[in-house]
Amino acid sequence: MFNFVLTPLPFTQFTKGEWLMCGIVGAVSTRNIVPVLVQGLQRLEYRGYDSCGVAVHTGGLQRARSTERVAELLTQVTQSHLAGATGIAHTRWATHGAPVVHNAHPHFSHGPGPDAASRPGRVALVHNGIIENHDELRASLQARGYVFQSQTDTEVIAHLVDSLYDGDLFEAVKTAIGQLQGAYAIAVFCKDEPHRLIGARAGSPLILGVGQGGTEHFLASDAMALAGVTDQIVYLEEGDLVDLQLGKYWLVDRAHKALTPAQRPVKTVLAHSGAAELGPYRHYMQKEIFEQPRAIADTLEGVEGIAPELFDGSQASAARVFKGIDSVLILACGTSYYSGCTAKYWLESIAKIPTQVEVASEYRYRDSVPNPRTLVVTITQSGETADTLAALRHAQSLGMTHTLTICNVATSAMVRECELAYITRAGVEIGVASTKAFTAQLAGLFLLTLALAQSRGHLSAAEEARHLKAMRHLPAALQAVLALEPQLIAWAEDFATKDNALFLGRGLHYPIAHGRRAQAQGNQLHPRRGLPGWRAQARPAGPGDRRHAGGDGGAQRRPAGKAQKQYARGARPRRRAVCAGRRRHPAREQRGPARDPHARALRRALTPAARGAPAAAGLPHRLCARHRCRQAEEPGEECDGGVSFL
Numbered sequence: 001m002f003n004f005v006l007t008p009l010p011f012t013q014f015t016k017g018e019w020l021m022c023g024i025v026g027a028v029s030t031r032n033i034v035p036v037l038v039q040g041l042q043r044l045e046y047r048g049y050d051s052c053g054v055a056v057h058t059g060g061l062q063r064a065r066s067t068e069r070v071a072e073l074l075t076q077v078t079q080s081h082l083a084g085a086t087g088i089a090h091t092r093w094a095t096h097g098a099p100v101v102h103n104a105h106p107h108f109s110h111g112p113g114p115d116a117a118s119r120p121g122r123v124a125l126v127h128n129g130i131i132e133n134h135d136e137l138r139a140s141l142q143a144r145g146y147v148f149q150s151q152t153d154t155e156v157i158a159h160l161v162d163s164l165y166d167g168d169l170f171e172a173v174k175t176a177i178g179q180l181q182g183a184y185a186i187a188v189f190c191k192d193e194p195h196r197l198i199g200a201r202a203g204s205p206l207i208l209g210v211g212q213g214g215t216e217h218f219l220a221s222d223a224m225a226l227a228g229v230t231d232q233i234v235y236l237e238e239g240d241l242v243d244l245q246l247g248k249y250w251l252v253d254r255a256h257k258a259l260t261p262a263q264r265p266v267k268t269v270l271a272h273s274g275a276a277e278l279g280p281y282r283h284y285m286q287k288e289i290f291e292q293p294r295a296i297a298d299t300l301e302g303v304e305g306i307a308p309e310l311f312d313g314s315q316a317s318a319a320r321v322f323k324g325i326d327s328v329l330i331l332a333c334g335t336s337y338y339s340g341c342t343a344k345y346w347l348e349s350i351a352k353i354p355t356q357v358e359v360a361s362e363y364r365y366r367d368s369v370p371n372p373r374t375l376v377v378t379i380t381q382s383g384e385t386a387d388t389l390a391a392l393r394h395a396q397s398l399g400m401t402h403t404l405t406i407c408n409v410a411t412s413a414m415v416r417e418c419e420l421a422y423i424t425r426a427g428v429e430i431g432v433a434s435t436k437a438f439t440a441q442l443a444g445l446f447l448l449t450l451a452l453a454q455s456r457g458h459l460s461a462a463e464e465a466r467h468l469k470a471m472r473h474l475p476a477a478l479q480a481v482l483a484l485e486p487q488l489i490a491w492a493e494d495f496a497t498k499d500n501a502l503f504l505g506r507g508l509h510y511p512i513a514h515g516r517r518a519q520a521q522g523n524q525l526h527p528r529r530g531l532p533g534w535r536a537q538a539r540p541a542g543p544g545d546r547r548h549a550g551g552d553g554g555a556q557r558r559p560a561g562k563a564q565k566q567y568a569r570g571a572r573p574r575r576r577a578v579c580a581g582r583r584r585h586p587a588r589e590q591r592g593p594a595r596d597p598h599a600r601a602l603r604r605a606l607t608p609a610a611r612g613a614p615a616a617a618g619l620p621h622r623l624c625a626r627h628r629c630r631q632a633e634e635p636g637e638e639c640d641g642g643v644s645f646l
Helices: 034-043 070-079 134-143 154-164 169-177 284-290 292-300 318-323 334-349 386-397 413-417 436-455 461-472 474-482 485-495 509-522 533-538 562-568 597-605 608-612
Strands: 023-028 051-057 061-066 086-092 107-109 123-131 182-190 193-202 207-210 217-220 232-235 241-245 248-252 327-332 355-359 374-380 403-407 420-423 500-505 526-532 548-551 576-578 643-645
Touching (some): 023 034, 023 123, 023 182, 023 241, 034 051, 034 086, 051 070, 051 123, 061 070, 086 182, 086 193, 107 154, 134 154, 154 169, 169 182, 169 193, 169 241, 193 217, 292 436, 318 436, 334 355, 334 374, 334 436, 374 436, 386 403, 403 436, 420 436, 436 461
Parallel strands (some): 327 355, 327 374, 374 403, 403 420
Antiparallel strands (some): 023 217, 051 061, 123 182, 193 241, 241 248, 576 643
């Protein structure tokens, strides 16, 4: 049976506060800020969106919104000569309401009354996240005379702020967020206070950008949006509220206590838009696949030997923590969860430490038995995944205080809240299907495995040297695999004709199979399931047609008759294939070999380049000297040019 050999690329799954990937940009300045706002949205386009918009203060509130690309929004603002010194902008993924213009951000509140829409807007607001009690708030506001123009939960916040406004926008927002339940990052300004912008966050990331000379300030959901504008960044923490005005800003925490610069320091962040440029690649996913060798090399840079000190954090010593633990609990979501499932095999087989892996979004919704001697390991690319942060805090509330994170962003909330940390250096990941972030996480988790094994006396000097040598070879090994792209493309062309997929894996490859199942969803296949390898013998239910593709185990539908019975008994049916080096006999065109998808894939894989270099093509079998087919029993032996069994 022919096996599809495809690079496993788990599909990124986003969690509350991060799965939306909406973008926020805001600014208070003395210059026309519209070009900065639109450019910020362009830098965030890689996140994806279905609508976008910008609003500014120009003596009153004006906005432009679009369900097209940001380039179309730019055309709108140029033609309408939209300009202003205070403004906000947003890219939206629809959650409440369809992706139509009236649901796009920014949202205005015109005050209560049936004729409110005819009055000038008073409050403008953009929002990332989900407000869970928006229905109750909507009903309350409607009872007070507010008329809603959209189906969004964001308009609820705008009207709520307007209903509480009494001359001080900061106080109105502070009171409003006390009534919100759910995740949010908001930026809001008011017609009556033209040089003031208020931001707040809970569950969704938000940063403050300090402009040159302190004369202008910015808000954004990602430092990338401010690349080229400012590199002076203040990271807002959970529950923070910020007030931006010309030449000054101040922050308060969730308890409404004023924060000092020492508590929320300004950090220099070298974000650059070049990370979002495609270069010679066709799309971001291809670019990031080919960046994996560099990401692994950067992640392993400076690792001269295995030692707990690799994981030291600002709050604790890893050597001390590792000696006081007897189990590991991994908390993660989406792709990070699959890397954690893979690490479980390493931790239990090499470090000999019991390991449990939990989906972070579900962990806090069940009763669990806490163990104070457990090392809680969180895995997150952004360090801001709301559910993983909530799961970490839940574990800490249960008395599990030994915490470590594998994270790609050194300045993130996750790194700040964990005792220990290992920072991967995969860089910005733009493609939805995780590639380099996933492999960098695996590298960090394997280092953690070796460090724990050493601390527990299960790693000899010889084993350490062997593992380090293998890890240092990873970038070169990945580069060699990437050189097979032409052959993989040929196989993928055959795989792409399938509507359904079945992914099988055993051992370490079982969690990878699950990740590939999720990737198939991203490719608009209909994945049936990811299964352990032994389940292939049990004939799992499938769609039952020839458009059902198999990954790893090869789950093509078996033909009726004798082969079907062999498969039901657990025997491996014999598949016929024509040698790729000869033309098919006309008499065989109506028989199995001519229609056999495995043989077709084999023929496609044997491109002229592959025939000249069978080893480089990555084929697992020997090729005959004449046709480069599988029929040769010994190297160099020629086949008979006929039909053989695979």
